[in-house]
Amino acid sequence: MTNQEIFDLVACFDRSTAQTMKLSTQEFTIELTRGGAAAPQAAAPAAAPAAAPVAPSVPVAAGPSIDAPLVGTFYTSPAPDQAPFVLPGDRVSKGQTVCLIEAMKMMSEVPAPCDCVIESVCKSNGELVAFGEPLFRYKPC
Incomplete structure (x- = not known):
């Protein structure tokens, strides 16, 4: 490296x-x-009251989500010049690829966990995602 x-x-x-x-x-x-x-x-008790208001500022959306299975870069399409795998409102089948996550120059497909309708995309294309972060919100079919 x-x-x-x-x-x-x-x-x-x-x-x-x-x-x-x-x-x-x-x-x-x-x-x-x-x-x-x-x-x-050692300084955490004094800083804790100031840090507490930060957590509620993150919007919490209702409903199930497709979460990042690993840390990496989130991609909505297979290539920059191609259409996204899914858009809000799209109906997808269980196992259908909804995005890619690149980690250490390896692309991993993220499948839909069930037949569902994508309600929202939680991350931007090219954004770094952490393990367990919501990528999509969906409504099961």
């Missing part, structure tokens, strides 16, 4: 909402964690 790839990885982590990330290869291991070690934990 080149220095530039490491810098890009750290930049993507900084832009994401993931709290931790670990990348291991035969040659090395990189582990990224938000926050710090002992110093921020």
